[in-house]
Amino acid sequence: MVSDYRIQGATGDWEVVIGLEVHAQVVSNAKLFSGAATAFGAEPNTQVSLVDAAMPGMLPVPNRECIRQAVRTGMAIDAQINKWSRFDRKNYFYADLPQGYQISQLYHPLVGEGQITVLLDEKDEASAKTIGIERIHVEQDAGKLMHDQHPTMSYVDLNRSGVALMEIVSKPDMRSPAEAGAYLRKLRAILRYVGSCDGNMEEGSMRADVNVSVRKPGEEFGTRTETKNVNSVRFVMAVIEHEARRQVDLIEEGGQVAQETRLYDPDKNVTRTLRSKEDAHDYRYFPDPDLLPLELEDSFLEECRASLPELPDAKRKRFEALGITAYNASVLTAEVETARWFDSLLDAGAEPKQAANWVVAELFGALNRLGKSIEDSPVSATHAAELLGLVADGTISGSIAKTVFEKMIESGDGASAIVEREGLKQTSDTGAIDAEIDKILAANADKVAEYKGGKQQLFGFFVGQTMKAMQGKANPGVVNERLRAKLD
Amino acid sequence: MGELNIKTIAQLRDGFRAGEFSAREIAEEFNAAVEAGRALNVYTVETPENALAAADAADQARQSSDLKPLSGIPLGIKDLFATEGVDSTSGSNILKGFKPPYESTVSGKLKAAGAGMLGKLNMDEFAMGSSNETSAYGPVISPWKRNDGSNAALTPGGSSGGSSAAVAAGMAPGVTGTDTGGSIRQPAAFTGITGIKPTYGRCSRWGIVAFASSLDQAGPMARDVRDCAILLENMCGFDPKDATSLDLPVPQWEAGLSSDLKGKKVGIPVEYRIDGVPEEIDALWDKGVEWLRDAGAEPVKISLPHTKYALPTYYIIAPAEASSNLARYDGVRYGLRESPEGGNLDAMYAATRSAGFGAEVKRRIMIGTYVLSAGFYDAYFTKAQKVRTLIKRDFAQAFGECDFILTPTAPSAAFGLNEKMSDPLAMYLNDVFAVPASLAGLPAMSVPGGLDSQGLPLGLHLIGRELDEQGILNAALAIEERAGFTHRAEKWW
Structure with missing residues (x-):
């Protein structure tokens, strides 16, 4: 250039x-x-x-x-x-x-x-x-x-x-x-x-x-x-x-x-x-x-040649090939410690794209706040992979994951243990979700009417209300599906 | 008993082992000779207690049958060698009082082999000189006198002048020398003793103050060829602390001594017949050829065509390296410091080095600085490096036709003090026969051949193939046996 x-x-x-x-x-x-x-x-x-x-x-x-x-x-x-x-x-x-x-x-x-x-x-x-x-x-x-x-x-x-x-x-x-x-x-x-x-x-x-x-x-x-x-x-x-x-x-x-x-x-x-x-x-x-x-x-x-590690450019390209965005790949490979930490996260089974987003948004944010480098991260790559796994398999929602992460930082405990202890598991129980949805739709008859009149963006409002009522533990997919069934 | 100080190392070793005398008796006799010979200005430091301590250890070792190769033998050590806790000043004011906290590899090996140390030997300042007159301690006086009754004080040669005089005057049975461009061989020739410079890299340079790193080699000086072989075996060997040290086993040179030269060819280089060399030196050379022929060797004429460029080449390369090697004597960390009132760092450098170095050292630093300077580098230094390669090639080709080379050691016998100090070029000419082997890194030695008409010793010079110290030791032995050189300087001191 x-x-x-x-x-x-x-x-x-x-x-x-x-x-x-x-x-x-x-x-x-x-x-x-x-x-x-x-x-x-x-x-x-x-x-x-x-x-x-x-x-x-x-x-x-x-x-x-x-x-x-x-x-x-x-x-x-x-x-x-x-x-x-x-x-x-x-x-x-x-x-x-x-x-x-x-x-x-x-x-x-x-x-x-x-x-x-x-x-x-x-x-x-x-x-x-x-x-x-x-x-x-x-x-x-x-x-x-x-x-x-x-x-x-x-x-x-x-x-x-x-x-x-x-x-x-x-x-x-x-x-x-x-x-x-x-x-x-x-x-x-x-x-x-x-x-x-x-x-x-x-x-x-x-x-x-x-x-x-x-x-x-x-x-x-x-x-x-x-x-x-x-x-x-x-x-x-x-x-x-x-x-x-x-x-x-x-x-x-x-x-x-x-x-x-x-x-x-x-x-x-x-x-x-x-x-x-x-x-x-x-x-x-x-x-x-x-x-x-x-x-x-x-x-x-x-x-000498055999002892060379994977270098930044090669690593960046490998990360991109895993579906990680160019920006994230660049950020994750800029410092050798970050790249090493991220590689152990992948080794522990985390899904690359989700893991990259989480490291760049959540982990870096937390480390910044704590004034710590990634080598001193209070959450290990293994624990982080466990957390991301719980999100991926639907055990907890993304928003609950943030809460769990905070608690992981405070306690140093693993994600599963915290989810178990605090009862933060996500529910896909349609009975419980339906019950809350019904209450919300009843309490907001005016908004239901507006929605049906064409104000599609209100759908998000109903999702939010339902999640709030379920204390964040409802499976967002199920909530979406049930809301559509009742509104559309 | 008595006259122990004129025995050879082999005689002292064997007599001591046979119980004819004790190591303490040897040490005491040499200590006394050192003290009695102070007029010769041979030693800059005397260490009789060191010689005695080693002797007592040797006497004990004999009791317990735990003898080392040099048990019972006291030696003189050239001042260029760092000796732990003992002044090591390289004959220079800039290092006056310098006591290193370490021991050079070579002197350390000799001591580990059981040898004691009689003291440190005077030398030309930083080994720069051919007459020992550049020493900050003043010149060494040769024990030899001309037979014309003139009583003129003569040089013992240089730079290992204290070393040669010590052996010649019975103030040490053997000594260390160093040879950059003849500093072992020329003084050996001037004083009627034997000295060898081994192949470059045989002796570790670690702890020897550097003059010209690519040329400097330590070697022994002693009464005869066998003694040189004995000492050399105990000086050589690989040293991981010197990157130019040769990682090779040390041959058993003494055991390998043989004056039977059947099947060997001795090369006589035509270029070494030069104008201005006294006839008696050429005559001795011819005699040497005959002695070697008598021992079975076949003389062949060889050519070393670049010989005439060797001296100028040497006087570019050696000062160039010296100018850099001597930069460390700056008054900052050790040795002399002169700080002019109100002066800055540059003023301290100038004052320290002006006061600390003698005229010859300054001259060579100036020459070396000049030939390395931008604009002159290619014309001098690069050219000299190329000629050096040609000189090496000359020898390689010559050794296709012969096994070793015979020449005179020096173009004259010992000269009088002050005779050549005002004419550096005349002084440098002393090393005209010695320098080519130095540039090529080859083993070379001087062995006494006879006396000139003034009664002064003349040496014959043998140059060998790389690593073939045995070849020249054997040829020197053949000469030694036939020359029958038993002359000694008459004691006047």
Whole structure:
């Protein structure tokens, strides 16, 4: 789908061109080249090995699990996996970089070209757009400087030093903040399905460098700026909007966009120059002589592929094939936890379409109210399937189901037990229903006359009155049938 | 008893096992020799208590028949090796006082094999030098003197200058060295001892301070070929902590020693006859060929056409890697820190590294930074990598025609201190014969061949096929048996 997002300038409409470099922290118990742990939030400098602190004579040894996770991620975006790749050193001095270089992959990345398809409108397959991925390479994270510990000195925390990152580089294929947002959300979902990154942007385990340029539609790419380390989808979209506007204004005022690195200030919602091209480091990349090239065997690749779960797109299509609406399928597959929960609901025997409607309307509503995530749902998938089963087989009505659900949340008991205990079973006893109908028709002779005079919409009123009189327990089908018999 | 400090490791081991002397007697004698030899500036740290403790353990082990391969043998350890709790400074001010909380794999293996440690050996700063004059501790003085009565202080070679001098002066029966571009072989040649650099990957680099990672290899230096075999067996072996370590069993080199070279071919590379090399070195080379022929080997002329590019290639690759490897000495976490008043982080880096590194190290960091820089990378670094591949191919082709290669170890005998410090290129030329084998990762060793007209030792250099340490040890043994090199530096210190 072609984006019609435009920046209105004095000289006409401008198109924005966006590429994202996403740094995703690899889920692994140990760092990329050392055995040190990687838990978030530990006391400073408690997860640092001799290698991470770059002590003299220490050597990196690649962690197989980190490589495996990156390969699986590459497979999940349908990318070329390079059986031969190599690590390079990116040299620069900074206090959070103990080795004086970052081990990364410039020349021969682990993962080559792939793609991700995003839906710009969840209800509409026709809104699909494919965003190209240039590459995924694996690299070390740096440590962290702490400037608030001492009036005149900075402290260094090396817990993050050496943690494995995947740098996922998109092609400049996005044309609006919405597309970039959809891409990031989809990428995050895939990473979380695969289990290679927890996607937690607040904790910094996923962050994006945002490349933005503007051009008149159809013209060559303009000069791009790169805004570093943006840590939420919302901020990424804000950066694009702000940066595109800034560039358009600059060009239209006769200026030129400088190729530079910028920083985003979320408090003021502006970007500002971090360093210009002239100040850019010469990183002196060269192959790391401490490491041999990485050569992947077929058996390893097969194992990686076999361990991949069903991915969001495949799951969505499967759900749709079960009769679930495109919108519901999209919502149910957006987060891996929801998708897993829903799959267990289906496994427990729930009817897919009804189950999807119930999860999206009832369960999400309840969870929202309770401020809980689906993983902490007070009602288990098994109990939910039981509840939906009672509705499906006519034991309780849909409205009683809502009451039962409330009681399930309060008590944690199963649906059948509650229905039994509270006497909420639906009745199809025509004798009892007929008796109530007769009373209602007698009490509303005027409305009966109106109905018979052609005011068909009053039928619903009679149904409602009957259900109310039956305390919701009457089988709506039977009520309908009996009312028609008596009125028509 | 007495004169234990001029015995070989094999003699000490066997005599100790036979009960001729105790390990404590050995250690005490070497400790005394170390103390008596301080004028040579061989050791940067002396650890007599460590040598004694290991000796006592060895004496007990002998009682309980629980001997290890090196029980009773005290060794000197080059300062480039991290030794737990003992200053490990790589001959540099930037690491002054640095006591690592860990032990290098190689020195750890030697200690686990029963060896004691006499101390840490002086060396060129970060192993960058061929004369031991770049050390922050000052130069090592060779025990050797010219026979012209000049009494000039001579270099023991470098960078393992403390190592070579320690063995030559009877201040250790054997030592560790490291060899990036000749740092074991050239000092061995200069001091009349034997030293071997094994195939790249045989010895773990873990815990050895990195100079040029793709070239650095540890190896032993000792009085003779057998001692080198004994030590090498106890230094090599796969180490999962070094990604470039070879996962191969360690051969029993000592048991495999044989000077019978029947059926072997010794390659004589025509390109190693270079201008400016003294005639007596070429003459010794010819003598070496004859000794090997006498042992049964057939000499064949071979060609290593890219030899003349080896030195420039080395002086691009080694500094490039060094410039990156030495970036960690930044004053942030350990070692020297200089913080100028009111200065920022960059000022701290500049002050620390200016004060901490010596001139040669700075020169190589500058060269390395230059050859990796944008715009120069392809012309220098990429080109050098390509030439390195060609040099490896030269050897691969040559080994189709011969089993090992004989050359001189160095283009001269030991020179005087200060003679070459002002001319880096002349200094770098010292390694002209040693560097090609380093670039190819091949095993190579130096064995004494004789004395020059000034009474100074000259070495012969053997280069072997990948993993064929046994081949060059055997050829060196054949030379050793025929050269009859029993000369020792006359004690003047």
